[in-house]
Amino acid sequence: MVSVVETDVAAALDALKNAASAADDMHLRDLLMDEDRCAAMVASHTGFLLDYSRQRLTKDSMSLLFDLARRVGLSDKIAAMFNGDKINTTEGRSVLHVALRAPKTASITTDGTDVVPAVHEVLDKIKGFTDKVRSGAWVGATGKTLTDVVAIGIGGSYLGPEFVFEALRMDPKASAAASGRRLRFLANVDPVDVARAREGLNPETTLVLVISKTFTTAETMLNARTMRAWIVKALGSDAVAKHMVAVSTNLKGVEAFGINPENAFGFWDWVGGRYSVSSAVGVVPLALQYGFDVVSNFLAGAHDMDEHFKTAPAEQNLPVIMGLIGVWNSTFLGYSTRALLPYQQALLKLAPHIQQVDMESNGKRVRLDGSELNMEAGPINFGEPGTNGQHSFYQLIHQGRLVPCDFVAVIKSQVPVSLPGEPVSNHDELMSNFFAQPDALAFGKSAEQCRVEGIREELVPHKTFRGNRPSSSMLIDELNAFTVGQLLALFEHRTVVEGFIWGINSFDQWGVELGKVLAKDVRTQLTASRSDGADVSGFNPSTTMLLKKYLSG
Numbered sequence: 001m002v003s004v005v006e007t008d009v010a011a012a013l014d015a016l017k018n019a020a021s022a023a024d025d026m027h028l029r030d031l032l033m034d035e036d037r038c039a040a041m042v043a044s045h046t047g048f049l050l051d052y053s054r055q056r057l058t059k060d061s062m063s064l065l066f067d068l069a070r071r072v073g074l075s076d077k078i079a080a081m082f083n084g085d086k087i088n089t090t091e092g093r094s095v096l097h098v099a100l101r102a103p104k105t106a107s108i109t110t111d112g113t114d115v116v117p118a119v120h121e122v123l124d125k126i127k128g129f130t131d132k133v134r135s136g137a138w139v140g141a142t143g144k145t146l147t148d149v150v151a152i153g154i155g156g157s158y159l160g161p162e163f164v165f166e167a168l169r170m171d172p173k174a175s176a177a178a179s180g181r182r183l184r185f186l187a188n189v190d191p192v193d194v195a196r197a198r199e200g201l202n203p204e205t206t207l208v209l210v211i212s213k214t215f216t217t218a219e220t221m222l223n224a225r226t227m228r229a230w231i232v233k234a235l236g237s238d239a240v241a242k243h244m245v246a247v248s249t250n251l252k253g254v255e256a257f258g259i260n261p262e263n264a265f266g267f268w269d270w271v272g273g274r275y276s277v278s279s280a281v282g283v284v285p286l287a288l289q290y291g292f293d294v295v296s297n298f299l300a301g302a303h304d305m306d307e308h309f310k311t312a313p314a315e316q317n318l319p320v321i322m323g324l325i326g327v328w329n330s331t332f333l334g335y336s337t338r339a340l341l342p343y344q345q346a347l348l349k350l351a352p353h354i355q356q357v358d359m360e361s362n363g364k365r366v367r368l369d370g371s372e373l374n375m376e377a378g379p380i381n382f383g384e385p386g387t388n389g390q391h392s393f394y395q396l397i398h399q400g401r402l403v404p405c406d407f408v409a410v411i412k413s414q415v416p417v418s419l420p421g422e423p424v425s426n427h428d429e430l431m432s433n434f435f436a437q438p439d440a441l442a443f444g445k446s447a448e449q450c451r452v453e454g455i456r457e458e459l460v461p462h463k464t465f466r467g468n469r470p471s472s473s474m475l476i477d478e479l480n481a482f483t484v485g486q487l488l489a490l491f492e493h494r495t496v497v498e499g500f501i502w503g504i505n506s507f508d509q510w511g512v513e514l515g516k517v518l519a520k521d522v523r524t525q526l527t528a529s530r531s532d533g534a535d536v537s538g539f540n541p542s543t544t545m546l547l548k549k550y551l552s553g
């Protein structure tokens with residue numbers, strides 16, 4: 001039986017479909033002339049301003065999106081997440097990454113237990129440990145200070161920490177605190193990545209951090225064994241206790257590997273891997289590099305955005321607005337891709353991190369109840385810092401396929417440079433592009449304009465830009481630990497909003513499993529062929545041919 005709620009939602013979806021067909025007759029060139037509309041399509045929160053006037057939306061269609069949010073019960077779903085309800089139904093888990101950055105005074109309960117004290121217990125333990133390593137009170141097996149860290153982990157145990165690490169490298173406070181220290185990441189199960197991560201490092205001054213929620217991920221565990229062998233070869237097996245520590249929810253696995261659980265930092269099954277950067281997964285490596293104070297500011301920033309998300313009315317709520325725009329572009333306008341384009345080199349790892357957050361969360365085709373979704377959900381996400389992207393793939397964005405863009409920029413550079421004789425500062429030069437690109441996409445250039453410019457007739461079609469290409473522009477006052485935390489939480493919540501609207505489970509990732517199972521079969525074959533010369537068997541003809549070629553090399 002179809003419930004009243006479902007009928008309500010269906011009516012809202014129909015209204016939006018009609019609005020989307022009407023959008024075909026509108027051009028951003030005209031929409032952007034409407035001052036009231038432009039003023040209405042701006043939202044802000046401390047340090048952040050979002051201008052979404054270049055989306056192919058009227059004020060009416062935006063109202064319909066807010067109406068859809070009401071009808072699907074978005075605010076109840078957000079509240080359920082913050083309340084610790086088990087909204088990850090396929091795994092029977094709460095989704096409480098917001099608890100990781102909640103202040104000590106907060107109380108968030110799941111399974112009848114307030115999780116906040118446990119969160120702060122781990123944070124205190126991390127502070128104690130990282131302070132000792134940084135001050136030289138914790139030394140390596142030969143008595144030397146551990147100045148270098150190799151953080152082993154993949155997916156959610158890597159991408160978020162690397163994003164924050166890069167975002168703060170040139171922040172004056174973080175960079176001063178990192179003086180004399182190095183942090184490397186080792187993710188790929190490729191001996192080349194191992195060699196790159198430890199290039200120039202001395203085992204005597206290196207701390208190896210094994211980060212894995214499950215402590216079973218094949219790539220991470222082989223890399224951990226490889227780094228352990230490097231430590232043991234140089235310093236003997238007793239050195240492992242001084243040179244290797246772990247972050248995991250599986251403390252038994254940590255112990256079985258040979259790391260003292262005393263030197264392990266835990267987290268919980270209610271933290272999804274891709275949402276785990278504010279757990280020990282990110283806090284340990286980042287506090288080793290930048291000190292605990294900087295990381296506390298990062299957590300405070302994430303919490304600030306959590307509070308905004310939890311309390312601001314939908315019409316002023318940045319993650320809600322961004323999520324609704326995502327749904328509009330993906331489901332109603334049918335755009336299968338979106339680009340994340342930070343005009344800020346410090347954000348070079350934002351797009352790779354958000355790729356996992358978004359595509360692993362919303363790359364789904366069934367609803368929570370297992371029924372077919374029957375509409376387009378999570379888009380393909382990609383991105384590069386501007387202006388590098390301009391000299392790479394922007395041609396397609398301007399004249400090829402239609403890709404909604406999220407432009408992100410920072411008002412004050414972390415490292416301002418002004419050269420005498422140059423017309424603008426280096427940061428202003430970067431920002432000139434940030435302001436120009438969204439307008440080029442929105443307005444385009446008509447054939448008439450080309451002709452007025454005297455462009456030869458045969459070149460007119462090539463030099464015409466249809467325009468009407470949507471984007472949002474975000475300005476952040478400055479990039480520091482606090483605002484990086486806000487930015488992270490903002491994008492995490494955008495994905496969550498989209499998943500709530502689509503009615504899917506944004507917190508499981510069953511799609512990653514099949515490849516892992518098949519890799520096991522190949523591993524078994526490679527072992528048998530290498531040790532006993534066993535024939536390749538049990539694979540399809542194509543894989544058999546490829547494996548034979550590989551084994552003969």
Ligand SMILES: O=P(O)(O)OC[C@H]1O[C@H](O)[C@H](O)[C@@H](O)[C@@H]1O
Pocket residue numbers: 154155156157211212213214215216217220273274360509512
């Ligand atoms: O932290 P781990 O247990 O090692 O998991 C690392 C990664 O493994 C899988 O690929 C999951 O799809 C990711 O979500 C996860 O982040």
